[in-house]
Each structure stands twice: as C-alpha cells, then as structure tokens.
Amino acid sequence: MANIGNVWVFIEQEGGTIAEVSLELLCKGRELAARLGVKTEALLIGDKLGKCVDKLYEYGADTVFLAEDPRLEPFTVQPFAKVIMDLIREYNPNILLFGATMKGRELAPRVASEKLAGLTADCTSLRIDDFEDRVSKKSYTDKLMQIRPAFGGNIIATIVNTWDDPQMVTVREGVMKMDEPTPGRKGELVKVKPALTDAETVIKVIERVREDKDVNLKGAQIIVAGGYGVGNKENFALIKQLAEVLGGEVGASRAAVDAGWINHDHQVGQTGVTVRPKLYIACGISGSIQHRAGMTGSKKIIAINTDPDAPIFAVSHYSIVGDLNTVIPQMIKAFKAKA
C-alpha cells in the first residue's frame, strides 16, 4: 500500500436518505483511489444511520466511518466540522470530497480553514496528475487536479492544493457518473464516538420546514426545458404538455425561473442542476454559458428558437428556427400519430 492517505467522501443524508451526489462521489472516489492504490472511505455522520451503511459498500466504500449522536441531528455545521476534523487528525486522508450542495458548501470551508488545507469549490471534473509550481519551482506527484468553471462560467480553471492533506473539494451535483451498485459488496465498519462539547453545539434549531423536491431532473431520460422565449406563465403549460406526452420531466432556464413561471427545482445550469438525459429539448432558451454548462452532456439536443443566431444552436444536434407555439403542437401531434 502506498504511503499516502485514503480517498474520503463526506456522505450527505437527510433523515437517513443518502444524497445522490454522495453516491456519485463514491463512484468517482473509487476511480481516484484505484489510480493512487489506496482505499475509498465514507464519512457517515448523523443519528440512527445504521441502515445506510450497506448501500455505501455497494457503491464503492471500502470503509464506513459511522459517527452517531443525537446532537448531530438535524445537521448543523460546527458539530459536523468537529467530527470530521478529529477523524482527519487521526487518519490523515489524502483527498476529501464533498457535494457542492448547500450543506457541503457551508461545511467544507469550515473544515478546510481549521486544517489550513486548500479547498476548491464546485468542481466539475477531477483527475490525478503531476504538478509543477513554476513560481516556487517545486514539483508534486500524483496530485488531485481540481477543475472548475470560474468567472461566471467563462473560464475553466485547473487548481491544485499544495499545502496539507487532505486535498479538499466540493463537487457539483450530477456531473460525476454514478456506476451501478454491486449488490452484496461488503466493507469495514468503523464506529466513531463523537467528542462534542458545548463549544460546537451553540446553535439551536428552533424550527425546520422542508419538502422533498417535486421533480427528479438528474434521473430523467427526457427533459423538455423552457426559457425566457416561452413568453409567459400560461405558455409554460405547453412545455409541460410536451414533457408529459414524451414521458419526460420539465426543465427551465434561470430566466424562466427568475420570471416566476416555474420553481427553482426545475432549473438546469450552473446554479441549478446538471443533467445528461437521452434527449433535451430546449424551447425558447437562448443558451447562455451558464445554462449550457448544465446540459451539454445530453445525448441528443433539440433547440427551438425564433432567433437563428441564438447560441443554443451551436450545441444542438437538431436546430429548429421557429415559434415554439407552433412547433411544440406539431411535435405532440407527430409523436401521438407514430408512437
């Protein structure tokens, strides 16, 4: 075994349901760990989570560190950061991955700051490579290349952490491919006793209201998405109708969400969800760089827009220059006639 630490994945869960991004990261973590010749290990933190453990093995965890305590439910940053820091000090992992979710993005920087480790936000790609720092003339082998969009998505930067391990990143949801689980795969369970004090448990949750999302864009095979060109809330019904007929989900650009035509759960793009369906139909979406960042992984893209110069046409496989109010009913009619 190499003399470097293992690859760790922070497992995000809500009421015992594991976030998809954490499973995506286990799959990615397994790939990175194989390249480095180390193990993939999962950090499962909360209360009464025993039933989650097997799933983590099946998705690639060799070890599950399980920290349970009533004070770790519901999630608050400081107690979680304390548990993670104590584990880092004890085991010295090489890499630590978090989902770039609301929880991940408030927890990871608190840990990185205390550890004096570098942290790169919202990565869209990760790989292992060597790095030569031209300024300090130092070279590093087998470092984590942390690739992320910056400047509103106009550039893609590759960033390397040159200080203490772990090399920490948050990774956008939906960008890492989730492999099929291996049923019956087993690993090692390490139960951790959280050493919490009053210093970490100062924040009290008085009220907590949440609902699960009413749409699963990440898992959708077909997405029909509407943008500002849809024109108004009433016309959005047309987008929903096409999605229903084709058996798909409804997506939207930020402009349509900001206009209040549909809620944020449906937003595709840099500040929404990254999707990769079999078919993506972009209706009245001009195709800003931020939107394209979330959908160019789709297998087939159809774009409908009245503006022949809309940037969306540059990434589409089928370009339809026309009015969606005419084109969509034609599509519905044609599909009903053939299917």
Add this chain to the structure above:
Amino acid sequence: MTVSYTVIVFVKQVPDTQNITGEAMTPEGTVNRGALPAIFNPEDLNALELALQLKDRYNAKVVVGTMGPPNAAEVLRNALFRGADEAFLLTDRAFAGADTLATSYALSCAAKKYGKFDLILCGRQAIDGDTAQVGPQLAEKLNIPQICYIEDVIKLEKGKITAKRAIEGGYEVLEAPTPSLLTVIDSNIPRPQNAMRIMKFKKAKTKSELIKANSTYTDANERAAEEKRLEDKDLLIYEWSAEDVGADKERIGFAGSPTKVKEIMSVVLTATDTKKVEASEKGISSLIQELINDHTLG
C-alpha cells in the same frame, strides 16, 4: 437612543461577470479584468441592507470593510451613501494573489483590529469566484459560529440572535450566540443611495486618497492633521496595511494560499454537428420519426 450593537459588513468589489462582453476575454482565453466594470458584489448589497435594517430596528452601528486595491474605497463610499456609519479598507500589495483561505485570514485580522462587534455579515458568495468559502472560513478564523444562507433576522438581543435561513427544500429558524457570522442570500431589496448622504460622504477619503489629492503635503504632521479633521467629521475611511492589522506575512497573499492555479482555459462552444430541421409539419414529423427509429423516443 445609544448605539446598542456593532455590525461589521464585509463587502467586495468585483468585476461584473454577469454582463461579459466580447472584449472581456483576451484572444488567449484569459479574462481581461480591465475591460469589465467594477461593481458592488450583489449579495454583499443584501448583507449591507440586512445590517441597515438592524440599524433601523435596534440602532446598531454599521461598519463596512473590504480588502482590495486602493480604488476599492469606491464600494465603501457606496455603502456610506446607503447608510453605513463607518468604513475601513484593507489594502496592501502583500495581500495580492490570495485564495479564500488567505483572504479569510486577512479579514479576521482586520475584524480583530476593529475591535468589539456583535455580528459579521457577508454576502453568501461573490460573482467572480462563486465559491461561498470566505464567510465560513472567516467564522472559523475568529472562532465564532456561522449561519449561512440567511434570509432575515427575526430578533437580535444582547448575546443572542434568532434568524431565518434557507435550507435545501425549505427553511430553518436558528438561535445562535453573538458574536456570530451570517452569510446573506438575495432575499431583500437593497435600499438606494440617499441624496443627502451622497452630499456628505462623497468627501469621505482614505489616507492614500488624501495624499493623492494633496500632493503638496510637506510633512507627516500636516497630513495627520488633515486626517484628524476628516475623522472628526466621520469622513475618514480607515486604511490598514498588513502590518497595521498585525497579519503574519506567511499567511497572506500568494504565500498564504494553498491553492495554485495550474491552468486556465476559456470556454469555447464545441461545434456540434447540427441538423437543420424545417419548422413545418413535414419537418417535425420526420424528426420525430428519426428519434423513434434510433430509440431516443418511445
């Protein structure tokens, strides 16, 4: 009513990445910062607005601070125009090249230099990097609690704050001791600049700006007297160097930044092989047929 609470708002002057024009990118694909207008980071305006609401409700004193080049004093004046009471600029070449860890360390030194405070407010994230890391890292550096994604403050009391924040799919109401750090999301409408305040605070200056405007100063005493005169009228924007805030040189700027940029690439449109489909019943019908045939549909 006497001042009851002190709220520090950390803000950032950022290039306007939301309205990128052709000239903003060089032919080599790097960002031409000079071609982008410098603006008040949008969510920092929400943080300032929330602080000013605390001033309205509790007579809190609002102190605005930033780290940046000398001309970042512009965002501080902008904040004074909207209602902030005091401002400080952290500026030094030694801060250049800082990543989020080095930035949060520098800001923590500035907060300590300022003195006692009850709350620190920041925007959730800045539009040039979108990392949302500096707020939580600053809280850790100061060893105070953090609450991110704040929508509103429900109640501020001596030693305690109750606030509402967004969580995935909903919201939470949290109670935290003060001092605490809050990061604020786009959940209020920032008040505009006030005409009376513009008249007064357009004269607010930093030490560097005073020197620049009065190149005739012959000795330090004369300049110090001018600074004192401005301070007495609440028109001095405090300007601090790395040394002034007692920052360790090894922990700021490039030297204090663990993350290094290996490579930058511009995002180019990957030209896809596009098939033009006629927007007619016939065109659409054959498209649908093609998608059924290759099992994309049906």
